[in-house]
Amino acid sequence: MLSYVLDRLKSSLVVLFVVSIITFFVLMIIPGNPAQLILGTDATPEAIAELSSAMGLDKPLYQRYLSWLLDLLKLDMGKSYVYGESVTSLIARSIPVTFSIAIFAMTMAVIIAFLFGMLSAIKKNSIIDYFSRSIMQLGTAIPSFWIGMVLIVYFGVKLKILPVSGFVPIERGFAHFIKSIFLPSLVLAIGEVGTLLRIVRSSMLDSLKQDYMDMARVKGLGWGKIYIKYALRGALTAPLTIIGMQLAKLAGGTTVVETIFALPGLGRLVLTAVEHRDIVLLQGLVMFITSTVVFVTLIVDILVMLFNPRIKSFHQGE
Amino acid sequence: MNNTVELKNLHIKAGNTSLVYKTSLIVKEGEIFGLVGESGSGKTLTAKAIINLLPQGLTYTADEIITVGKNMLTASNEEKRDHIGKNVGYIPQNTVFYLHPLIKIKNQIGDGYIQHTHKTKQEALEKAGMLLSKVGFKSPKTILNYYPWQLSGGMRQRCNIAMALMNDPKLIIADEPTTALDTTVQKQVMELFKAINEEMKLSILLISHDLGLVKRYSHSLGVMYAGQIVEAGSASTVFDEPKHPYTQLLIKIIPSLNIKKSEPLTEIPGFVQDKDRDSQGCLFYNRCPKAMDICRVKVREHMKEDHYYRCNLE
Amino acid sequence: MKKNISLILGIILVFIILGIWVLSFVRMPYNPNEMNISNRFLGPGLDRDHVLGTDNFGRDILSRIMYGSRNVLLVALVSVTLGSLVGIFLGALAAILKGPVEKIIMRIMDGLMAFPGILLAMMLVAVLERGIKDSIAAISIFMVPVFSRLVYSMILDTENLLYIKAAKSYGSSKKQIFFKHYIPAMLPRLITQFSSSMGSAVMIETSLSFLGLGIQPPYASWGLMLSESRQFFLNYPYLAVAPGIAIIITILGFNLIGDGLNDILINRGSNHE
Numbered sequence: 001m002l003s004y005v006l007d008r009l010k011s012s013l014v015v016l017f018v019v020s021i022i023t024f025f026v027l028m029i030i031p032g033n034p035a036q037l038i039l040g041t042d043a044t045p046e047a048i049a050e051l052s053s054a055m056g057l058d059k060p061l062y063q064r065y066l067s068w069l070l071d072l073l074k075l076d077m078g079k080s081y082v083y084g085e086s087v088t089s090l091i092a093r094s095i096p097v098t099f100s101i102a103i104f105a106m107t108m109a110v111i112i113a114f115l116f117g118m119l120s121a122i123k124k125n126s127i128i129d130y131f132s133r134s135i136m137q138l139g140t141a142i143p144s145f146w147i148g149m150v151l152i153v154y155f156g157v158k159l160k161i162l163p164v165s166g167f168v169p170i171e172r173g174f175a176h177f178i179k180s181i182f183l184p185s186l187v188l189a190i191g192e193v194g195t196l197l198r199i200v201r202s203s204m205l206d207s208l209k210q211d212y213m214d215m216a217r218v219k220g221l222g223w224g225k226i227y228i229k230y231a232l233r234g235a236l237t238a239p240l241t242i243i244g245m246q247l248a249k250l251a252g253g254t255t256v257v258e259t260i261f262a263l264p265g266l267g268r269l270v271l272t273a274v275e276h277r278d279i280v281l282l283q284g285l286v287m288f289i290t291s292t293v294v295f296v297t298l299i300v301d302i303l304v305m306l307f308n309p310r311i312k313s314f315h316q317g318e
Numbered sequence: 319m320n321n322t323v324e325l326k327n328l329h330i331k332a333g334n335t336s337l338v339y340k341t342s343l344i345v346k347e348g349e350i351f352g353l354v355g356e357s358g359s360g361k362t363l364t365a366k367a368i369i370n371l372l373p374q375g376l377t378y379t380a381d382e383i384i385t386v387g388k389n390m391l392t393a394s395n396e397e398k399r400d401h402i403g404k405n406v407g408y409i410p411q412n413t414v415f416y417l418h419p420l421i422k423i424k425n426q427i428g429d430g431y432i433q434h435t436h437k438t439k440q441e442a443l444e445k446a447g448m449l450l451s452k453v454g455f456k457s458p459k460t461i462l463n464y465y466p467w468q469l470s471g472g473m474r475q476r477c478n479i480a481m482a483l484m485n486d487p488k489l490i491i492a493d494e495p496t497t498a499l500d501t502t503v504q505k506q507v508m509e510l511f512k513a514i515n516e517e518m519k520l521s522i523l524l525i526s527h528d529l530g531l532v533k534r535y536s537h538s539l540g541v542m543y544a545g546q547i548v549e550a551g552s553a554s555t556v557f558d559e560p561k562h563p564y565t566q567l568l569i570k571i572i573p574s575l576n577i578k579k580s581e582p583l584t585e586i587p588g589f590v591q592d593k594d595r596d597s598q599g600c601l602f603y604n605r606c607p608k609a610m611d612i613c614r615v616k617v618r619e620h621m622k623e624d625h626y627y628r629c630n631l632e
Numbered sequence: 633m634k635k636n637i638s639l640i641l642g643i644i645l646v647f648i649i650l651g652i653w654v655l656s657f658v659r660m661p662y663n664p665n666e667m668n669i670s671n672r673f674l675g676p677g678l679d680r681d682h683v684l685g686t687d688n689f690g691r692d693i694l695s696r697i698m699y700g701s702r703n704v705l706l707v708a709l710v711s712v713t714l715g716s717l718v719g720i721f722l723g724a725l726a727a728i729l730k731g732p733v734e735k736i737i738m739r740i741m742d743g744l745m746a747f748p749g750i751l752l753a754m755m756l757v758a759v760l761e762r763g764i765k766d767s768i769a770a771i772s773i774f775m776v777p778v779f780s781r782l783v784y785s786m787i788l789d790t791e792n793l794l795y796i797k798a799a800k801s802y803g804s805s806k807k808q809i810f811f812k813h814y815i816p817a818m819l820p821r822l823i824t825q826f827s828s829s830m831g832s833a834v835m836i837e838t839s840l841s842f843l844g845l846g847i848q849p850p851y852a853s854w855g856l857m858l859s860e861s862r863q864f865f866l867n868y869p870y871l872a873v874a875p876g877i878a879i880i881i882t883i884l885g886f887n888l889i890g891d892g893l894n895d896i897l898i899n900r901g902s903n904h905e
Contacts, residue, residue: 220403
């Protein structure tokens, strides 16, 4: 089993390596001298040259890549042009915001998807089933910015029960924290629930067809046991994998929502970096976000493997 | 009630196609009833109808279905489930996924027992251990900790048997219990059924395509063809004096039949029909060596001292 | 026939959008960029001059929707086409050549797929300019890995099928096998993926232009319309309705076609049991 984990670790590292190359070299194509960007248009050529050499911009490309990579490993991601702060601290400040809404969103999506997915598999072709299938389709077609705006108007302004912008950290009170992230998480959840519901429903349908359902019924077990202990247990592998993928995807896909709800998270940083072409900040952000994605995917794969005793023992001999 | 199962005139349909028609049987208390027939003859469906286990999508009617004293036609779903859980043990044909692959044996063998007797898990495990030794396991504790896929087919079958016995049922339905096993294990399992029947006096509905096996171990037997019971009675009577041409041919081809529905029987030309199983004529007509014209339209039912058969011949 | 509801509904929706697109070339009620401050913030109404109302600059919303459809569909179609062609080529290359070429290509694809959501597109837009061409470039690159992985795995699967091995053994030329066997096997999935990717492309484009990173004025895009309406949305909610619905219909349409095709061509239909 250790060898399986090491193997996956190795693949993940290779992927991250490729990502770093893509990130670094793609962002190097930007026309214009970064030093000039920092100093502004009326800087003297000498000042630019001095800063360039201080920044190491005159060295050959591969050398710059390597030193950037080494710095990364020391968690030094450089200094942002726009903010003048170290990228690392900017990211550290933004992590709680983005992760909070990502996790809360995923929780909401999981609850709704499992509830409706199971019900619609058990009562196939009933009204609940049709309703679920509509959620499936609509969820993935509704743009987050649109529904975000609609919810803001409705809940924030008309009904005035939820805040429409700003992030309240958990230290300032749990209730306030939840209220501040509720709407943005809801918007994110709407985007993810469709896919997850579909998977839960189809896995449940497959599980319900299995022979062990006969066994559960003939033993006269109550429906709680039948549908949860037997049916659901056999239907978890695919949904768990998807949840992992979605969580990872959310880590990097919160820009729009953070913009609408004025949340100071990673997504907003990305937008700022892109708008101002703050290469250093962008590089750091992209590496951080993709590393999170790769890492979460790795963890989920390992968890799914552990969860399925058959696969686990298959690897146990290694 | 002297009879564990009373089934009269069962008719099972999938949409408009009849699968089982006019099937009746009686399993007496404490006896082993063998239900014989080829694949596709409707044996499993008949058994499932008796215990309320028919898949969705099939409809059924009957004059009477009384299982272990309960009228299955008038009982509510709740009652049926509860009654079957307490009084019937079902051992299915295909063992591979019958036990849940992701749950350890100890966590699934006893849950029916706990549900019906309200005993604790500990007590359930004790009883399970006891039953597992009874079915031949030397170290039940190890078995309890296994996952089903860690066991061989024969071992899984024996676990199923132990699980079926947990609630001290009055009826066991064993569907092709020996098909997936090799001959030595087959004998073990059948001897086990015999012992259980004699010791615990429980009735067994034994389903098999193997007439030889059924003859050896059952007290009564019924022969099914194309969804109907064509002959039934005590095992010795049916075997010594078979009245239906199909039964007669089957006996000729023993020791075992391992024939699929779409392949013709070795000495009987033709195929088992899927359609028109509810026609009033004899379904064996086009393959019967002794067929007469009238057999196409009408079949006579005979009932002579517990020996039943459907044939226009004497 | 129940399986076809998805497909039929999808086709209807896409046709509606295509209709709007076609009409935009024939005749738009007003000039989409014509500003008329005295007419701003007129509400919608079937009996009025401006059926869907006017925006904060007095521009006719219906015309802007029609005008916007041109670019949204253009960007989506071109990106998916480009991305799929490049992806198919690279995927096929990897599967056929195998060896180090295969490893390199597939690793790059894995790397590209590690970028979540629109992050990749945003990164590329940072490097390029903003506008139609650059959106196309960014979204095309986003589409490449999906198609290349798909083709790669399909070729490998098909290779292992017995009838292919049989065909090889009795001497059919590689070309023959390729065209007679591989392509028919792969085409349905590719078409389905194309349709679903159209949906994603529209979603990404509208998100990018909402953030101001995509299509720029004087061109119009539904995402841009929504972002322009943000400030005034609280007082004039109707501003967001039309573009939002246009986006939803388009994405829903393509997704439904993709799903409907999936059920029919792959023939498993597990979502419609």
